[in-house]
Amino acid sequence: MRLAPSGVSGGATTDRRLTTPRLNLRPAEYPELLAYRDAIRHSYWLHTEYNLTDDVHDFRARVSDAERSAIKNAMLAIAQVEVAVKTFWGDLYKRYPKPEVGAVGYTFAESEVRHQDAYAHLLEVLGLNQEFERIREIPAIYQRVLFLNEHLGPRPPDRTATDREDALTLLLFSAFVEHVSLFGQFLIMKSFNRQRNLFKGIANIVEATSKEEQIHGLFGYQVVRTLREENPDWFDAAFTERVRAACLAAREAERGILDWIFEAGELDFLPRAVVDAYVEQRFDDSLAAIDMAPLFEPDAALVAQTRWFDEEVVAGKHYDFFHKRPTTYTKKAKSITSDDLF
Template sequence: MPSTDTTAAPAATTAHAPARNLLDPGFELTLRPMRYPHFYERYRDAIKNTWTVEEVDLHSDVSDLAKLSAGEQHMISRLVAFFATGDSIVANNLVLTLYKHINSPEARLYLSRQLFEEAVHVQFYLTLLDTYLPDHDERVEAFAAVENIPSIREKAQFCFRWMAALEGADGAEGAERIDQLESASDRRRFLLNLICFAACIEGLFFYGAFAYVYWFRSRGLLHGLATGTNWVFRDESMHMAFAFDVVDTVRAEEPELFDDALEQEVTSMLEEAVEAELQFARDLCGEGLPGMNTESMRAYLEAVADQRLLRLGFPARYGSSNPFSFMELQNVQELTNFFERRPSAYQVAVEGSVSFDDDF
């Protein structure tokens, strides 16, 4: 006799119910119909932006390094020590957190591509360190910077703390990791992790590092480093743009997550990132070098932080303006070289993506 129980839902809707929102738990597999075509377009754009470490010629850097003053050499050694681990930290978070919780196969395609790009960045900085630091012990020390150099350790600790944001009970030690973003509080923690990595790490720590590189470049030095950095810079701009797209999508789907408390937390997170990067700047600049010192770096970082807040739909915090004109000039110049050199390999339309505001 057929069952008359009408309370049981059909199996098809319980076992394979499609997710309604991007942060709903699960592993969506269906690409047609495509829920988020803009993520797929970002994946396709990233594929067109492929470069390899072997294309970067570091030969002239070695003779440039010998010409640097003691202060400049100190700056470079700190910079490469930061580069030694920065992208690995980002890659780990991508796998442990972002890939898991952004529930869209088209977004996961992008994240897979981003993971590859982070691997290329890690390889680039590995090659850079091998070239810049021929001494074995110096090299080992640079790779241990997250433990041994206070200004780098502080930045790494900041990253690790926000990686732990997905651990239960406010990230308390030993607490279980949040496996599924069930509650509004879980989702806000996820958003803080995502925003931290995009706005503070890729979007501020790395942008700080890029400024030192372009400062050298503006004086005709370290051409190889500047070339690789420009390609990394482009990739990082795209990683950030994708992450902000995810934020926009979540905001459209679940606007109630974006309350005053979230705005407050994001603003103080950026303040903390600016302070950590400034401590790094004090370490790098010492008493200051012509055209590069802690105060100008402060204005630059504050201007960058304001850009991130505005992009996230929050008010600016500092009202500072960027004092580093070489950021704009170097970027545009390198992009021109890039297009001239590789007209077929690089096909992304440039409108909007080379303007200072966008890439900055």
């Protein structure tokens, strides 16, 4: 009988360890993770499904200069983050070499490419392709990219230190990229449809994107919690302090992004203070997901003004979270035959 190489798991054991490679596909040691792969499969969408003709008219003729600037900048910010992060999930298997982790990571990576394509397409149909060329000239965008690179960059050479850094990187990515950095922009863009009945196609794309980003972050938290169960010594006071320090730095980066988005003026129907409160609540919710104390505790009355967004987009009551699509649009699920019609 051929044995698995030293340090490689041959199958499911009671002593699970995410960092130990496993050669065989089944039995899975972490079958609970595959629900996240299936969730993305059930939510699958393409930007070509949505009609953007009215959105182009809205952008050109039905908004003020300040509103046009805000939605343009919000889309640019989202598109740039999608470019910066699209490889993270595809590389996750290298850090946690279990087939089920790879299955989820590769599925997530494909969805990130769809998100990138969707927002690039939005900018193209709105005639804003040239805006991509000046991304590096926008300090707020550049600072956000630097922040992401700092926390997703090179790993230390020591194996134990590397494993601990990988856990921190996964936590920061799940919290700050997937669950915070994009959601301020999602709120802004979706508000145009909610408050002004504008940009219906864009609102559908935002809803579809945000649902998938929510799934990505929840998966990341579950992996982090699993790592904490398997390696409690990694998650000491110093680890917590690094997370909180990174959270404060990320908040400053997001504040800069919002300053730039609203550089031509705030939105009458979505005050800047409300957006700030929503972003800070997302930070606190991310910390709570991995059992850390809140850091910002924003004004509850301001946060309450954004409850509609979470109800409609993140946790709507008209769909199962793991089998979701926007309720304002339905894709044909099966072919129709003459027997169905007659």
